[in-house]
Amino acid sequence: MEKYEYLQLLNRNIQKQMNLWLNKEDKIRNSDLYSFLYSIVNSALTIGFEKGERITERLISQLKESNKTEWNHKELQFFLFPLYSAFDDGGATKKGTEEEISIRERTKKLILVIDDDRVYAQFLKEQLEKEPSFIVKTMNLNCVISSYDNIEPDCFIIDIHMKQQNGFDILQIIKEKVEYKCVPIIIISNDYSKKTRLLSYKLGADDFIEKPLEMDEFIIRINRQLDRKEIIDELIMTDELTGVYNRRFLKKSYDRLIRNLKRKKEYFSMAIIDIDNFKNINDLFGHLEGDTVLENLSTVMKSYVRDNDIIIRYGGEEFILLFPNTKLQDAKIMIEKILEQYSQIKFGHCHNEFTCTFSAGVLEVSDIEMDLNTNLSKMDDALYYAKNNGKNQVKDVQRGSHLTGKKLNIGIINDNTVMRKMFVSLMKNMYYKKFDLDIQAFKNDAQFLEAGWHLREEPYLIILNEIKPQMEKLEVVQEIKKSADIDNFTIVKLTARNDEENTTKVLPLDVDNNIIKPFKQLELKYRLDQLLRFSESDQLILVI
Structure with missing residues (x-):
């Protein structure tokens, strides 16, 4: 099971319990709600769903501070609304939305427009897509919540005054979604009063633009926000020493390859590299020389990989490489070439020179097993097998292989x-x-x-x-x-x-x-x- 499947299962259990409560004529007791929320926070903690755990803990704190002993149906629905937005699995709209958006070229910036005026939303889409670098999608809030982690939008445009929903509530929910991802939110509105602008900024808006829009100025302001996001992403996602991606980029890249695998049956390979005896290098020659060892490995890897291959510094002396549309044997050959070249580099000075090697585990990802943590564990097993059998070698993971009985x-x-x-x-x-x-x-x-x-x-x-x-x-x-x-x-x-x-x-x-x-x-x-x-x-x- 992947994490998303656990969330689906958990969401179904939440919906089941809510349906039971809403179909009862009696009010819901505070103690029953308390037990329900503790069960949810426990599940969220265990599967590592930090946002769900955080929201549920907040509800538990509010419940403790409340003097209520019973809840009617309307009160309960309003109180648990943040829980729906955190755990919602998106229903039938999720798959179609992901597939439609995932086929776009990733060089374009995805802008999501949230507006219940479909005519105006379509107008915005047509105008903005005249800009070659934009692709625009109009969506409702439920669709955004269910698909956000997979469609990876670059910018939100929200009309703060809508007929069917409160734009400020939507802004708050979206801000929680993008809290740690620096995705800009631009508010558009006919109401340019100071009160509306201040509240929008307070709730997390990055810009506020009055309607009717001057389209040329609107596009410039969107591009400014996108440029700022790109700079922040670069700072957040890049390892300063080696110039390759850091581990924050792993899940995002892996998930994208998984979507291609599901849609096009494009298998891919991945490898984990660990420099042999790196601690001894730091102890004997100092951390500056250790940095040089790391920098040289990243340089050699960059010289061999293709433009669409991805290098990630996973931590310390460990690197992960992702090879799109690549078979296991081809990826293994690539890593062996990198090892051969890297092992010839001389480090140190004069009479105190040394060379370095690394050990590696290589895996081909197929539709048989697509979970990231599982495949990382498999690669780790292959890596440690290489370490325990002499180091300076590349060990591949064969399907169905077992190391012990x-x-x-x-x-x-x-x-x-x-x-x-x-x-x-x-x-x-x-x-x-x-x-x-x-x-x-x-x-x-x-x-x-x-x-x-x-x-x-x-x-x-x-x-x-x-x-x-x-x-x-x-x-x-x-x-x-x-x-x-x-x-x-x-x-x-x-x-x-x-x-x-x-x-x-x-x-x-x-x-x-x-x-x-x-x-x-x-x-x-x-x-x-x-x-x-x-x-x-x-x-x-x-x-x-």
Whole structure:
């Protein structure tokens, strides 16, 4: 499952609960709403959906401050509106919108016009598209919310006064969408009063232009905003030392290649490169010489890759390369040529010269597996295989390859359907190459205990996932202590809190690791890998 699929599933659960409430004649109790929001924030934390977690936490804070004990239907819909905009999966309009916009040439700037006057919106589209560098799309708010992350607009134009919707509400919602992406918002309006202008700027508008529009001036002001965005993007997306893209650019580039794969069946390849013994270079020759090593590698890579290939400094001495429309073997040959050239460069001075090599993992991305984190994990496995087998080499990832035949039993305990499905998929993605997996999901502790897994004389790895403050979910550990040898168990707790009271409740139960949500999937994998590495048994059980 990709992150978007988790969001779809979570959105359906939100809609299902709302329909249940709205079809009831009774008012909704405050306690029920409180439990519902805690369930949502827990799911958002776990899948790494920071915006959804932030909005839901805000609603929980408002709920705590409220004196209400019950909510009628209208009050509930208004209160939960921010939740809809955060988790909305877009329905049937999403696919068509993405496909229509994704076929545009990426050299053009995409401008989204939000106006419920269709005649005027179409007029704007026709006028603006006379500018060769513009492509204009007229959309409603729901379509923007559901498609934003995939269509990647460069600018918004919003009419602040619309008949069917409040333009200021739309401005606020759009601003939250573009908060960290520096996408300019231009307001147009017949009302040029100071009050309207000040409120627009306060809510996040970058420019305010009075109607009727002087089209030549309008286009100049749009271009100024786009130029400013391009400069900011360049600063944000480029690694200062090497001149290649930084890791912020990875997801954006990867998602674009995935859209081409889905639409045109264009497979692509990617590689991860890690300089061998880089820490020793820094320790022996200094960080300035380490910088020179990094700069030279980026120079060699740039000299070999094609114009549409993408080089990203992933972190430290690691680089990721994306090769559009490229087969695995061709990408591997390219990396081997880069390695050969790079290993001939002499660094240092006079009698203290040295050369560098790197290890690499190469993967071809197909429609069999398109999730970014999964494919990064696969490449990491190939990279570390190369590292552990002499370094200075390129290891490719073959489809269906397995590095070991060890058995891993995974039991998942969680009362949240989204969380169970998400963790089943996550564990499969993490360990399908390293283990023969047997994954089972349980709705609650009782179901798990009745299955009798914990009674076997084997080491167990248990992950406790905290749902909300009043549900510490430690009963299963108490039962294990009664019926089995606690020394056989390694316990990890996932929690949204990092407070002393919470820690002291858990420490007496021999918790070996405490992971604070939200956490990155690679962080979770690293923690679990460390625990699995020290296990003496080929059979382990994960309980989440």
